[in-house]
Amino acid sequence: MNPQTHPETNPATIDPLAEVVGLLQPAVRFTKIVGAAGRWGVRRPDTGQPSYCAVLAGQCRMTLQGEAPLLLQPGDFVLVPATREFSMASLETPGERDFATPPSFPRPGEARLGDHDAPVDVRFLIGHCVFDAPDAALLVSLLPRYVHVRGEARLATLVALLDDEARSDRPAREVVMARLLEVLLIEALRSNSETGASPGLVRGLLDARLAAALRRIHEAPARAWTVAELAQEAALSRSAFFERFARAVGVAPMEYLLAWRMALAKDLLRRGGCAIAQVAERVGYSSASTFSVAFARHIGVPPARYANATRAGAEPVAQAASA
Structure with a gap:
């Protein structure tokens, strides 16, 4: 989306959220499917980069630094525009040993946590992306600290398409993934209408x-x-x-x-x-x-x-x- 001074027209035709996401220039870094069973836990450091998680089956708990834990259910989607330290864990409280247990990788693009031999009781898609705009920090500051969306079929469809494209070797793969991610970000942000949104552009637009x-x-x-x-x-x-x-x-x-x-x-x-x-x-x-x-x-x-x-x-x- 090319920024420009717009002609005097109906303000309803201008979409500030789409303009901000367009300027952010999102690009996919990686995406993978994670399966887990039994007691498990994983911690990730503060990266400052955007990340997202979509729960495909089962339940788990996600805790973002400085926020109350989120109980995630099938169909839930979480977007964190600038990732702080966070953890994901089984509903049964894991111990430090569970957090220290490394994952296994049964096949490319997939990881297993917890009891590697037991049937999987939770599956989720997790991904990290980057905002290529040099002024990304300025633009991200206009967005909520995180977005938690539940029961949005459109998001589930977009996540499935992004996952399929990430695993493919089709022509223009990176271009398609960037466009899908851009739509995914807008869809997630505008779906946050219940809003516990922190101050930012989304809350203003609501x-x-x-x-x-x-x-x-x-x-x-x-x-x-x-x-x-x-x-x-x-x-x-x-x-x-x-x-x-x-x-x-x-x-x-x-x-x-x-x-x-x-x-x-x-x-x-x-x-x-x-x-x-x-x-x-x-x-x-x-x-x-x-x-x-x-x-x-x-x-x-x-x-x-x-x-x-x-x-x-x-x-x-x-x-x-x-x-």
Whole structure:
């Protein structure tokens, strides 16, 4: 999805969630089927990378660092946009020896936990992916800490397709997997409508009034928005809008607008084809110099340096704050 300043049109046609996921550039790292029996447990370290789990049969328990344990049932799907330390375990509380027991690998792409000789009583698909966008941390900060979805047939279908493609050797395999994962991420995030969602874009979009303002920001990021104008779009008073937005999204309205403009600018600079002045105009700055100052303050390097480094395949190192 190519970011751009959108023409003035119906805000309902703009999908902020799809834009954020598109900019994240998700790619599959690996996926595998895990079967387990008896008492078992496995711990995984903090990677900061996105991961997901889909339960195919049986029940197990998943505990994310800082969160209450999740009881997972068949058909459940868990998405963690930035993985912290977590564990998965049998319902019967495992001991430290169970966590220390290594898995076996009966065939490529499959692992066994617990009693390797007993019939499997839980099966799940687990996968790790990467967000290739250099500003992934900024975009991930707009998403919930985790999403737990139950009973969504569409997700089950997407997971099955992703698993099948991961095991294949068909032409354009990586392209297909990236597209499937992009749809899977959007489907998981928008399915989180019950919401215990932590502050972020998803929670903001679940509030109809805030969603109207968020769509207007994404529809016309170059517009010189004020809090009062966005409050009017949300049909709220200025103070009520500001407080409601900050509570739901996790940042103030103008902070969100700035973060989105910078994400768009970074993408335009990476792709090339636009002079600095054109990028400045497309993300709402009156001049290249004003944009350059704002970009360097927010990103840590001037836009020209950022563009040259990313086109050369390197991530630019931030300068000192005086840059």
